[in-house]
Amino acid sequence: MVSIAWCNLAPQGIFAPLLIGLVAIGRTVDRGSFQPEARAEWLALAGASLALLCTPAGIGFAPMAALAAHLHEGLDDVIPLAPYLTAPQAYYALFLAVVVAGAALGIARRTEDRLLVAAGLVLCFSDGSTAPLLGIIAAPILVGTLVEKAPAMFAEPPARARLTDGLIAALTLAVALTIAAAIHPRPEQTLAADTPYALLQRYAVSSEQPRRVLCSVVAWCDYAVALPRLRALMDDRIELTDGATRKAQHDVTRVQKGWKQQLARHRIDAVLTHRSDALAALLVLDSHWTAFDARGGSVLFERETR
Amino acid sequence: MKYAWLIIAVFASRFLVGAIAFPQIDGDLSWQRWLGAGILRTGALPHSLGAETFTAPGVPWLPQEWLFSILAALGASGWGWILFSGGVALCAIAALALSALQAVRRGASAKATALCTAFAGVGLFASYGVRAQVVAWPLLVGFLALLEFEGGVAWLAVAVAAIWSNFHASAVLAPGLATLSAIGAWIDAGRPTARVRRLFGIALASLGAICCNPFGWKLPAYALALMHASFKANIVEWQPTTFGLESFKYAALPLLLIVAVLGVARRRGRHFAGWEHVLVLATMTWLLLGAARNVAIFALVAAPMAATALTDSIAWFARDAEPDSRHRWIPRIAIPVAAMTMSVILAALLLVAGSSQKDDSLALPALRALAGMPGNHRVICTDFAWCGLLVGKPGMQVFIDGRADPYPDKVWTAYISITRLRPGWRRVLAQNAVDTVVAGRDVPLDQALTAAGGWHVAYQDAHYRLWLLGSKRPAADTLRDGGA
Numbered sequence: 001m002v003s004i005a006w007c008n009l010a011p012q013g014i015f016a017p018l019l020i021g022l023v024a025i026g027r028t029v030d031r032g033s034f035q036p037e038a039r040a041e042w043l044a045l046a047g048a049s050l051a052l053l054c055t056p057a058g059i060g061f062a063p064m065a066a067l068a069a070h071l072h073e074g075l076d077d078v079i080p081l082a083p084y085l086t087a088p089q090a091y092y093a094l095f096l097a098v099v100v101a102g103a104a105l106g107i108a109r110r111t112e113d114r115l116l117v118a119a120g121l122v123l124c125f126s127d128g129s130t131a132p133l134l135g136i137i138a139a140p141i142l143v144g145t146l147v148e149k150a151p152a153m154f155a156e157p158p159a160r161a162r163l164t165d166g167l168i169a170a171l172t173l174a175v176a177l178t179i180a181a182a183i184h185p186r187p188e189q190t191l192a193a194d195t196p197y198a199l200l201q202r203y204a205v206s207s208e209q210p211r212r213v214l215c216s217v218v219a220w221c222d223y224a225v226a227l228p229r230l231r232a233l234m235d236d237r238i239e240l241t242d243g244a245t246r247k248a249q250h251d252v253t254r255v256q257k258g259w260k261q262q263l264a265r266h267r268i269d270a271v272l273t274h275r276s277d278a279l280a281a282l283l284v285l286d287s288h289w290t291a292f293d294a295r296g297g298s299v300l301f302e303r304e305t306r
Numbered sequence: 307m308k309y310a311w312l313i314i315a316v317f318a319s320r321f322l323v324g325a326i327a328f329p330q331i332d333g334d335l336s337w338q339r340w341l342g343a344g345i346l347r348t349g350a351l352p353h354s355l356g357a358e359t360f361t362a363p364g365v366p367w368l369p370q371e372w373l374f375s376i377l378a379a380l381g382a383s384g385w386g387w388i389l390f391s392g393g394v395a396l397c398a399i400a401a402l403a404l405s406a407l408q409a410v411r412r413g414a415s416a417k418a419t420a421l422c423t424a425f426a427g428v429g430l431f432a433s434y435g436v437r438a439q440v441v442a443w444p445l446l447v448g449f450l451a452l453l454e455f456e457g458g459v460a461w462l463a464v465a466v467a468a469i470w471s472n473f474h475a476s477a478v479l480a481p482g483l484a485t486l487s488a489i490g491a492w493i494d495a496g497r498p499t500a501r502v503r504r505l506f507g508i509a510l511a512s513l514g515a516i517c518c519n520p521f522g523w524k525l526p527a528y529a530l531a532l533m534h535a536s537f538k539a540n541i542v543e544w545q546p547t548t549f550g551l552e553s554f555k556y557a558a559l560p561l562l563l564i565v566a567v568l569g570v571a572r573r574r575g576r577h578f579a580g581w582e583h584v585l586v587l588a589t590m591t592w593l594l595l596g597a598a599r600n601v602a603i604f605a606l607v608a609a610p611m612a613a614t615a616l617t618d619s620i621a622w623f624a625r626d627a628e629p630d631s632r633h634r635w636i637p638r639i640a641i642p643v644a645a646m647t648m649s650v651i652l653a654a655l656l657l658v659a660g661s662s663q664k665d666d667s668l669a670l671p672a673l674r675a676l677a678g679m680p681g682n683h684r685v686i687c688t689d690f691a692w693c694g695l696l697v698g699k700p701g702m703q704v705f706i707d708g709r710a711d712p713y714p715d716k717v718w719t720a721y722i723s724i725t726r727l728r729p730g731w732r733r734v735l736a737q738n739a740v741d742t743v744v745a746g747r748d749v750p751l752d753q754a755l756t757a758a759g760g761w762h763v764a765y766q767d768a769h770y771r772l773w774l775l776g777s778k779r780p781a782a783d784t785l786r787d788g789g790a
Contacts (some may be wrong), residue, residue, distance in 0.1 A: 076550060084546040084595075091546070092595055099566040099591050103611075104584045106569025106619075114567040121563060126549040257748040278750035281727030285757035 003051035007061065011068035011239070014061075015123075015133070016018075022119055026112025068239040070127040076249040078100065079238065083128030083188040086103055090131045094124070098138045099155050105145045113141045160296040195296035196272060200294055203270055203300055204230045216253040216273035255279050260286075263303075271301045307422035310406040316646035317427040318399045319652040325395035325436050326388055328766075333668055333694030334708045335378060335436055340698035341369055351520055358696075359737060360684050361720070367712040368521055368528045370475040374438040401428055401443035405606045408451050414613035418623040419488025422561065422613040429557030429605025432598065433543065439599070442474035447478055447606050450586065453487050453505060465507050468515040473526055476603075477516045478529035483586055484509035490582030528711075537710060537718045543599040545680055550597050558594055558601045561608040570617035583611055597710040617786045618702050668692055672744050672772045675765035676702075679774075683742040688725050688749045705740060725751050732758065743773040 003020075024041035030036065054280030055061045066072060070081055084091045098121065107114045120134035147154040148239045157165070200213065200220070202229040214233040215221035221232035234241050241249075248262040252271070255278050263271070271289070273279045275297050283289045283301045292302040311728050340358075345351060351372055355365045369375065381390025405426050409419040433439060445466055452463035463484065471477035488505035492498055517523050538544035547554050565587060571580040587608060593606040616623040666681050669692040676683065677699065686705040687693040694708030706713050706721050713721075723734045743761070745752035747769050755761045765772035 076548075082546065082548040082550075084548075092592065095595055096588060096591060099562060100584060100588045102566035103570045104581070106571065106615075107567050118563045118567050121566065122559070123557060213391050221440050255753065276726075276728050278727040278754075279732060282750065282753055282757065283730070285754060 003048040004054045007055050007065070011065035012130075013055075014065040014069055014071070016051060017045060017115065018119065019137075020045045020048045022284055023112045026110060026115050029041070029111045030109075037196040048247055049075045051263065064239045067241075068237075070129065070238070072287050074246070078234065078246050078253070079236075080128045081129075083124060083131060086128030087131040091128070094131055094135065095121075098134065098142070101142045101146075102138075105142065105149055107141060107145055113144075117141055194223075195298045198295055199272060199293055199298055199300040200230065202225055203302070204228055206292075211269040213270045213272060214252055214263070214266075214268045215250065216271070216277055218249065220272055233268060253279060255282055256277075269295065269303050273299060273301070275299045309416050309634075310409075310423045311641060312645045312648065313420050313423045314399065314402050314429060315649040316652055317402055317430070318395075319649045321395040321398045321430075322392060323653050324434065325391040328650060333691040336695040337697040337708055338371060338375040338378045338438075339382050340379075341372070342375035342377065344698075345372060345376055346379055355709075356380040358698055358703060359705070359707065359713075361705050361717045362713050365712055365714060367709070368524060370521070370525060370528065371438040371473070372520060373472045374441060374474075378436075381410065393435050394440050397441045398430055398434060399445050401447050401606055402430065404444055404447040404451060405609045407478075408447065408454075409610035409613035411451075411454070412610055412614045413617065414610065415617045415623050418613040421616070421623075422609040423565075425557045425561050425612070426605040426609035427557075427713035429553050429561075430602045432551065433602045438474050439476065439602075442470060442476050443602065443606060445470040445473070446476070446479065446603055448486075448771070450483060450607060453484060453508065456501070460504060460508060461511070464511040464515045467512040468518040471516040471519045475525055475529040477533065479589075480516055480528045480751035481509050481512040483589065485584040486510050486589060487582050490580065490585040493581040498788065516742065532711065535711070536715055537713065538597075540718060540722055541710065544597045546596060547594055547598045547601060551601065553601045553605075554594075554598070556613055559604050560611045561605055562594070564612040564615055565608055568612075568619040570611045570615055668695060669744050669746075669770045670695075671767055672765050675772055676742065676744065679764065684738070684740050685739050685742040685744060686721070686724060686738075687744040688746050688751050690721065692744055705738065725749075727754055729752065741775040743771075745771050745773060 003013060003016040006016055024038065024045050027041055028038050050236070052062050052065075053059060057064055067075075070079075077083060080086055083095075087094070098117070102117065106248070107117055116137050120130075120137040123130045124134040196217070197220075200223050203211075203213070204224075208229070208230065210229045212231050212233065213221065213224055215224070216236075218234055218238075219236050221235040224230040224232040225235055225237075234245055238246075245266075250256065250261045250264050251262045252268075253273075259279075270292065271279065271283060273283075275294060280299055280301070284291070289301045290302050291302060292300045294300070341352070351369060352367060355362050355367050355735060357363055377390055381387050381393075389563075401424060406419050406423045409422060414422070423719055430443070449463050449466045449470065452460050452466060454460075463480075467477055469479035470480060484505060488502055488509055492502045495502060513526075516526055519525055522527070532538075547558070549555060549559075570583045590600075590604045590607045593600040669687065669689070673692065673695055676685070676696075680701075682701045682703070684703050684705070685693060685696055687696075687707075688705045690710065691708045693706065695706040696702040696704050697707050697709075705724075706717060718755045720734050720738060722728065724731050724740075731754070743751065743755060746767070747754070752771055752773075761775055762775045763771055
């Protein structure tokens with residue numbers, strides 16, 4: 001049931017069979033042979049696999065979710081995946097914490113825990129956006145190991161101490177939520193200050209014709225989805241793209257050989273990019289393109305219609 | 307160790323053939339030979355950049371690879387080259403062998419040692435070449451191995467640190483690693499034992515040892531300053547390690563997973579290999595995360611830890627039983643013979659079917675064409691390492707070259723502005739009076755010069771273009787098109 005809910009909420013639901021499979025393998029290895037008790041885990045694995053079919057996308061969910069969850073070779077050509085880019089604050093801290101704690105403690109004797117932590121590390125290295133998953137997997141396992149290794153230090157506290165701990169935790173949570181609510185910007189403020197959005201919005205209302213736009217930062221084109229008459233070559237819905245589209249995005253943003261042909265082939269009318277990108281400099285030198293508008297560090301080029 | 311020799315033999319072939327037959331993977335060797343020849347001629351080390359660059363003449367320079375450069379100059383050709391490049395390859399092989407021996411010394415089984423040595427060998431590929439840092443590899447592994455010895459032998463680590471500092475600035479790691487080992491040993495023992503005191507002594511002595519070079523205290527100061535140098539953002543191998551890097555994915559990551567999941571802290575005989583190893587591992591992991599060029603040293607240091615962890619935790623890897631007397635010939639004769647046979651076969655295959663000097667990645671045809679042109683040239687290369695081949699050449703001055711470190715930030719900023727077409731790139735190009743551009747074909751600057759006008763192509767082939775300032779076309783015989 002959890003797998004079905006997960007698959008219908010997020011593409012990362014595709015990890016469910018993987019995680020259950022690792023637990024099943026770990027338990028089977030620890031028991032030394034396939035015993036009747038293992039049936040539950042293997043049935044759960046079968047169930048989680050079937051859950052992949054229980055979404056509106058049906059049989060198409062797995063390949064689509066694999067793309068959306070960034071489990072696809074070469075995606076880092078068009079979107080940032082490296083953990084030092086997508087999770088810069090967590091990069092050193094998270095990996096060092098897990099590796100050093102694991103090296104010092106040794107993950108608890110259960111093979112399933114070892115496999116889960118290893119899988120979490122691999123997923124996180126391959127796509128930094130899975131850093132929370134690594135934390136969720138590794139934290140209880142490492143804490144459990146610590147408690148196992150140093151039981152005296154983590155003996156059950158008296159009732160009074162437990163009550164105090166609970167109150168401190170509740171107070172900390174309330175303060176954190178208050179701070180978060182106070183400093184979190186309102187959506188309209190965020191959009192107004194966002195130069196890529198402002199440029200795309202102005203471009204969208206400048207003509208009644210439908211037009212196609214390419215953004216050198218894929219996430220910028222998420223705005224184009226909500227703006228009238230604009231269609232992006234590629235936005236963050238990576239599962240909607242094919243290999244040719246991703247190659248075009250890569251070739252143009254990295255000004256690879258043939259990038260101008262890619263722009264023509266995909267009938268791109270406008271390019272939104274950083275002012276400091278080589279792409280901007282080359283479009284300035286191209287008589288077929290003119291700067292439509294520039295704000296902050298971004299510039300939007302428009303193809304000459306004549 | 308018996309299976310590890312097979313693995314080491316295979317890598318030895320690859321390293322030796324790669325170093326001797328296909329020497330250059332970047333342009334550093336050229337300026338290092340020039341530096342070494344200059345030291346041999348004058349008997350003095352340069353302390354600043356000279357007229358070989360037009361952007362930063364007179365800027366202080368600490369040629370930390372001075373000893374390697376002298377050897378490079380002495381071994382520039384013929385048998386000298388074979389000895390020099392073969393020696394560098396032997397350093398990589400020695401590092402791998404020392405790492406494997408360290409695993410065995412810590413009680414790892416033959417199977418676990420072989421597997422982790424294979425991972426470590428793959429990890430060396432990313433940075434391997436006839437390079438000064440390769441000479442530092444066995445010195446790092448040897449230094450750490452000596453720290454684990456009991457008695458006076460451990461003090462040899464100080465001598466290793468001194469030698470290390472004359473080859474590469476990474477010697478600055480020595481006192482840090484010794485201090486961490488001492489702290490770890492103290493935590494493990496729970497009191498300042500004789501070994502702990504000795505390790506602290508070695509750490510202190512190492513601090514002095516890394517100043518035993520022509521630069522004295524300036525070498526560690528330089529190495530520490532390098533940690534925060536902004537120019538590193540422009541060099542690929544200084545970028546944080548990513549999953550896309552093959553040597554990380556297939557070497558460092560497996561070793562990292564093994565030590566993180568199985569742990570390295572455990573009691574082994576009389577020794578407690580606990581925090582001492584964990585702290586060293588943490589340092590190497592930090593270095594690994596920070597720069598792709600550190601994959602190799604991480605793999606060499608982590609391999610023995612991983613082999614020991616596998617041996618202790620997984621039954622299949624557990625220590626092998628002694629073979630009975632009827633099968634003693636296998637480790638004594640069969641395995642060495644198999645190792646040598648594999649090594650020879652692989653070397654032959656690499657020489658016949660491996661990459662050759664025709665697979666140029668240093669713009670050699672364009673640079674040769676430039677060398678044949680009269681007059682003086684102020685040259686910028688879209689890959690700064692290519693310009694290393696022009697250092698010291700008559701009539702040539704470079705914008706930036708593979709020495710990289712001494713060039714000031716403002717020069718790097720100007721270089722990046724030009725090569726990545728940042729706003730105002732044409733102005734920066736003109737301000738620096740650059741009159742020659744060696745460009746990869748279709749890289750941004752190449753495309754921009756094509757579109758911008760005011761420059762003409764003096765040489766081109768499928769991979770490179772040589773641009774000269776001015777619209778006047780050269781004589782027909784100098785404009786060759788080797789392109790497809």
